[in-house]
Amino acid sequence: MGETKPAWPYVELSGFDAGFSEEERTIQQGVHRFAAQVMRPLGRELDRMPSENAYAPNSPFWDFHRELQKLGIGPGIEAGVEARAAARLESLVVAELGWGDVGLAVSAGAGEMPIRAAFASGQKELIDMCAGKLGCWAATQPDRGSDGLLLYSQERFPGSKGNVGNLYAKFIGEEIVINGQSSAWVSNGTVAQVALLDIAADYGDGFHDEEGNTFGCNVIVPLDIRGVSRGKPLEKIGKRPLPQGEIYFDNVRVPRRFAVATRDDYPSKHAMAWAHAGTAMSHIATGLARAAYELALSYVNQRVQGGALLADLQLTQYRVGAMGARVEAIKVMARHVAEYTKISPQPHPYFTASGKAYCNSEMFTVVNEALQLFGGVGLTAAYPIEKLLRDARSMQIEDGENHLLFMHYGFLMTRLNRFEAWGQS
Ligand SMILES: Cc1cc2nc3c(=O)[nH]c(=O)nc-3n(C[C@H](O)[C@H](O)[C@H](O)COP(=O)(O)OP(=O)(O)OC[C@H]3O[C@@H](n4cnc5c(N)ncnc54)[C@H](O)[C@@H]3O)c2cc1C
Structure with missing residues (x-):
């Protein structure tokens, strides 16, 4: 007698993946x-x-x-x-x-x-x-949040200039002099031993070019040198295992050779550093979405309501199916942006940003629905799902607020269509 139903599919621990070595x-x-x-x-x-x-x-x-x-x-x-x-x-x-x-x-x-x-x-x-030191990436400041991720002058409000922010470098002879403070959001900010600064720079002729864009630089700074001090670690709703806080710079002087990107190569290196962070954020969202999904699957296979296990009720099967499709789509989008960013002859952080925004907003939908499937107990500290929801919430703002990232991607696509005729064939 042959089998009358199809075999269960092959799955890896990350879901429907085939062809792993x-x-x-x-x-x-x-x-x-x-x-x-x-x-x-x-x-x-x-x-x-x-x-x-x-x-x-x-x-x-x-x-x-x-x-x-x-x-x-x-x-x-x-x-x-x-x-x-x-x-x-x-x-x-x-x-x-x-x-x-x-x-x-x-x-x-x-x-x-x-x-x-x-x-x-x-x-x-x-x-x-x-080597062997815990680092951080200090790019945002109290008055320079989303503004720091804006790459084209046409995206700025008409008449406005690029935002220098509250932390900047002055290149003077063979030295870089750094003054000001980072935002309180710098990941590892309160404990890092070394920082990669991504800040505005004055190379001797002011902070702005003729179009009003700020000059920038990337500088590596050891954080145990004179003039560096820290704020207190933030109390926040999510991602609490991650220390975040301000770093203050009071006339901090480092040799010019500590700069890894200056006036001319800064725009491309800034773009690549940001693209790297965006791909990582997409993969992290992939993991969090699956974590929440697994918790929900196990829960609906234990909880009895309506005379049956939740998992045996058709409405639950629909909800779990819709969530599962999202979990797979997030994973695939994350891998797609990462692969494009690594192998394209000319990657672009606005495409990576679209991946970060997509993966993270879809992930939030999954985590929220996972908690919903727990009912009331999901809101309590007795189950880990409430922590995942708090963590998921902060990821909608981290590394670029999602709406802003989609806006940048939209800017890019309208320009590709208008100036490169993409989509007109
Ligand atoms: C968990 C976490 C980790 C982080 N890690 C780091 C880190 O390691 N290093 C670092 O430097 N920073 C880090 N950040 C900071 C993060 O990059 C910023 O919070 C983010 O870019 C948004 O900036 P903001 O908070 O200043 O918000 P704002 O820029 O003030 O935005 C506030 C609101 O205004 C809207 N808005 C802003 N500009 C416009 C516009 N032009 N048009 C229309 N609406 C607009 C935004 O969409 C948003 O809804 C982290 C943040 C979080 C939450």
Whole structure:
């Protein structure tokens, strides 16, 4: 007698994926174990701690970073790997870190920004300065949030000039003099040992070019030097395992060679750093969406209402099906933007931004619906889903507020159509 129903499909732990190599599967499963055994328990513990204790020298936050070092997935893991394969590897690793804890995943990613920039510069002095240190990326300031992500003068309000913000560099001879403060949102800001600054710069002829755009620079700054001080770690609703706070710079002087991008190459390097952050945010959203989905699936397979397991009621099956399709779509979009960004001859951060906004807004829909499936208990600290909702909320603003990112993408597409005739064939 032949089988009368189709076999269950082949699935990987990340869902409907086919064609993984043995190496990819081994790496994914190794990072998944780390996410389940180290990140989840530490993330939940940190989530409940007041921020004044959460990142103190002996806190679980540092246990996470010690264990992460041992895992050996830092910058360099992709060295020698072909670009498409590197994009895929990154997608598998970062999504699992997001599945474990999105706050800790961002701490790990932001922590690498200075050393990645140092590697890209090829300067040994900078690589040595960043090696083994926790980093941060300071790009936003109290008066320069979304404005810092605006790349074209036509996007500014008519008559306005580029926003210099509250933290800037002056290039004087062989020195860079830095003054002002970052926003309170800099990930790892209160504890980082080294920073990659992404700020406005005056090279001796003011902060603006003839079109009113600000000149910029990327500078690597060790944070134990004279003139640097910190704010208090933020108390916030989500991503509580991630320390965030201001960094103040009072006449901080570093040699000019610490700049990894200056006047002419800054626009392209700024764009690439931002695109890198956007792809990571898309993968992290992939992991969080799947984490919430798994919690909801397990719950509906336990909870009885309407005379049956929720999972056996057709309305639930519809809701779970619609969520599951989103979980897969988020994953595919994240991989698509990451691959395009790594292998295109001319990537663009506004496309990456569209991926960040899409993956994160769809992810929020999934996490919100997952909590809805829990009913009242989902709102309580007895179940982990409420933490995921709080974490998901902050990701709608992080690394660029979603509406603004779609707006930038819309600007790009209208220009591609008008000036490059894209879509007119
Ligand atoms: C969890 C988290 C982690 C972060 N990590 C970092 C980090 O590591 N480093 C760093 O430098 N920063 C970081 N940030 C800061 C983040 O990039 C900013 O919060 C974000 O870019 C938005 O800026 P803002 O908060 O100043 O909001 P604003 O820019 O003040 O925006 C407020 C509202 O105004 C709207 N708005 C703004 N401009 C326009 C416009 N031109 N037209 C119409 N509407 C507009 C926005 O859409 C938004 O709804 C982080 C933020 C979060 C939440």
